[in-house]
Amino acid sequence: MLIAEDNTAYRQSLFQMLQKEEGIEVLEPAIDAREAIKKSEQHQPDVVLMDMDMPGKGGLWATRTIRQRWPQMKVIILTLHGGEAFRTWAEEVGATAFLSKDADPEEIIRAILMAADIGTR
Structure with a gap:
């Protein structure tokens, strides 16, 4: 994935958390x-965890391009x-x-596993 x-601190936190998870290669x-x-393009990951608000063209543009x-x-x-407008744009x-960046780590992990069809806890 x-x-x-x-955001450097949040990126590192996600990376460290997900590296510890069995069945998730980061x-x-x-x-x-x-x-x-x-x-x-280079690595063809099963799942991309995408920040919506990144510099440049942003996460929504990148999501559309990837999909x-x-x-x-x-x-x-x-x-x-939060809010329905942002959810609608993402869809x-x-x-x-x-997901909210405030989501519980277990919720983030569960969403990744479900998206990758690895299963749930």
């Missing part, structure tokens, strides 16, 4: 939308923004799931 997140993270697309080029990849949007670009 690939983490695409521009690639070196991407720090912006373009890098997320490049790494998706158009590689429809088998699942993209989970992470954001600090419109092909996101598999939409």
